[in-house]
Amino acid sequence: MNTEQHEMYEYARRRIKQKKGLYFHFVLFFTGSIFIFALNKWMNIGEPTNWYIWVITTWFFLFILHFIKVFITDSFMNKNWEREQINRLMTMQEKKIEQLKNEVENKKIV
Secondary structure, three states: OOHHHHHHHHHHHHHHHHHHHHHHHHHHHHHHHHHHHHHHHHOOOOOOOOHHHHHHHHHHHHHHHHHHHHHHHHHHOOHHHHHHHHHHHHHHHHHHHHHHHHHHHHHHHO
16 A cells, blocks of 8 residues: 555544544433433422533533534545645745845845
8 A cells, every 4th residue: 555545544544533433422412411301300300490401502512513623624624735734834935945045145246
């Protein structure tokens, strides 16, 4: 397996691991929410307040953040994006170095 294929394999493996973690988080959120709701309603834990709503809402917010990270942020900020950014920054640095060299040469001539 050459380097490019290995990078593609590692990227695919990492993405599958992220998605698997997100799906597990969803199942845990769903079953946990049902359990918390049942604790509050049937066992009267935490009555008279509806504390379970705040817990489930906070957990849902954390799940949404996890979803955004996996499907939005990591999907467009992948290896290709990283390479493009590195190449862009290297090009900018090379231009700056060339500009500085030209300034030094111009000062030597004068």
